[in-house]
Amino acid sequence: MPTYARADVVFERGEGPYLYATDGRRFLDFAAGVAVTAFGHAHPYLIKALTDQAHKVWHTSNLFRVAGQESLAKRLTELTFADTVFFTNSGAEAWECGAKLVRKYHYETGNPQKTRIITFEQAFHGRTLGSISAAKQDKLVKGFGPLLDGFDQVAFGNLNELRNAITPETGGICVEPIQGEGGIRTGSVEFLRGLREVCDEFGLLLFFDEIQSGMGRTGKLFAHEWAGITPDVMAVAKGIGGGFPLGACLATERAASGMTAGTHGSTYGGNPLATAVGNAVLDLVTAPGFLDGVQRIAGTLQGRLEALIAKHPGFFLELRGQGLLLGLRVAPPVGDVVATLRANGLLAVPAGDNVVRLLPPLIIEDQQVEEAVAILDQTAGEWTA
Numbered sequence: 001m002p003t004y005a006r007a008d009v010v011f012e013r014g015e016g017p018y019l020y021a022t023d024g025r026r027f028l029d030f031a032a033g034v035a036v037t038a039f040g041h042a043h044p045y046l047i048k049a050l051t052d053q054a055h056k057v058w059h060t061s062n063l064f065r066v067a068g069q070e071s072l073a074k075r076l077t078e079l080t081f082a083d084t085v086f087f088t089n090s091g092a093e094a095w096e097c098g099a100k101l102v103r104k105y106h107y108e109t110g111n112p113q114k115t116r117i118i119t120f121e122q123a124f125h126g127r128t129l130g131s132i133s134a135a136k137q138d139k140l141v142k143g144f145g146p147l148l149d150g151f152d153q154v155a156f157g158n159l160n161e162l163r164n165a166i167t168p169e170t171g172g173i174c175v176e177p178i179q180g181e182g183g184i185r186t187g188s189v190e191f192l193r194g195l196r197e198v199c200d201e202f203g204l205l206l207f208f209d210e211i212q213s214g215m216g217r218t219g220k221l222f223a224h225e226w227a228g229i230t231p232d233v234m235a236v237a238k239g240i241g242g243g244f245p246l247g248a249c250l251a252t253e254r255a256a257s258g259m260t261a262g263t264h265g266s267t268y269g270g271n272p273l274a275t276a277v278g279n280a281v282l283d284l285v286t287a288p289g290f291l292d293g294v295q296r297i298a299g300t301l302q303g304r305l306e307a308l309i310a311k312h313p314g315f316f317l318e319l320r321g322q323g324l325l326l327g328l329r330v331a332p333p334v335g336d337v338v339a340t341l342r343a344n345g346l347l348a349v350p351a352g353d354n355v356v357r358l359l360p361p362l363i364i365e366d367q368q369v370e371e372a373v374a375i376l377d378q379t380a381g382e383w384t385a
């Protein structure tokens with residue numbers, strides 16, 4: 001179905017942060033499949049993990065124990081607030097698990113009326129009926145009604161409005177610590193801490209969507225770590241599989257107490273191939289010094305982008321984001337800017353609010369920062385010439 005406005009380019013192979021098209025052109029990939037290929041393309045360690053597993057067993061279903069799934073779950077719980085994990089194939093499914101979990105928790109703990117979840121303006125949680133009902137954005141929901149009831153929306157960052165929206169039916173609050181599709185808006189530390197306090201005060205579950213911001217993208221394993229607080233539930237996907245479809249819903253034992261045998265499921269979720277790659281990705285993200293390196297290169301890139309804004313103030317308007325989850329708000333229409341960047345050899349992703357998203361693989365080095373900045377500089381220069 002023609003649901004995508006695709007760029008007319010076909011990639012034949014990739015190598016680290018570069019993609020090579022069938023017509024011979026080389027691109028610096030600061031799209032990374034929308035924050036997915038965190039270790040670039042054709043990483044030897046990930047290829048080995050996938051192909052080794054491919055020679056053993058691909059799929060057995062969740063009727064049986066899956067060794068790679070058990071080890072990945074154990075490692076994720078050791079590294080995070082979570083005690084338990086449900087695996088999926090995509091972000092939207094990880095988010096759906098979280099939304100269902102919120103309702104089930106209150107149902108099982110004597111508050112079956114607490115079915116509603118508060119979400120935020122410009123949110124993005126996926127394209128299922130549930131997740132578009134939660135995000136409530138015109139471009140996502142138009143023509144797809146009736147939407148699922150049970151979501152109330154307030155302004156991102158506004159704790160007063162949030163408190164006023166809480167009713168006896170509210171069961172949870174769902175937020176992206178850094179809004180991705182909505183235009184790389186960073187929730188402040190005070191805002192995220194405020195959400196934790198409100199949830200504790202009213203007995204609500206705090207549900208983070210870290211599908212885009214997680215798995216090292218901000219220089220911590222998860223973006224909420226910067227705020228020093230933890231959620232009760234968290235949806236993860238994108239970077240967790242490095243390009244292999246994999247998602248996960250992480251939760252505390254308490255929050256997940258209603259998710260008992262038979263209540264939820266997925267045929268493919270956490271299958272041997274996906275979790276073999278997921279374990280290998282986790283090896284790379286948690287390697288000593290790796291996240292420090294992400295913070296260092298992110299600092300370099302951010303500094304260079306600030307200098308570009310100073311050089312082309314009528315073209316680049318503002319730098320947003322954290323770590324390597326970055327957005328440049330631009331003056332011309334973002335689609336045109338992204339197309340020109342691509343023509344000049346740099347892949348980027350448009351986002352809401354006329355923002356060019358820069359989501360390089362986490363393995364970039366100074367050389368790629370210089371190349372990207374040169375292309376951004378050239379593009380701004382051409383535009384204003």
Ligand SMILES: *Cc1c(COP(=O)(O)O)cnc(C)c1O
Binds near residue numbers: 089
């Ligand atoms: C990409 C994304 C999703 C949806 O993930 P899919 O794998 O496309 O279903 C949900 N939430 C956020 C924050 C995302 O960035």
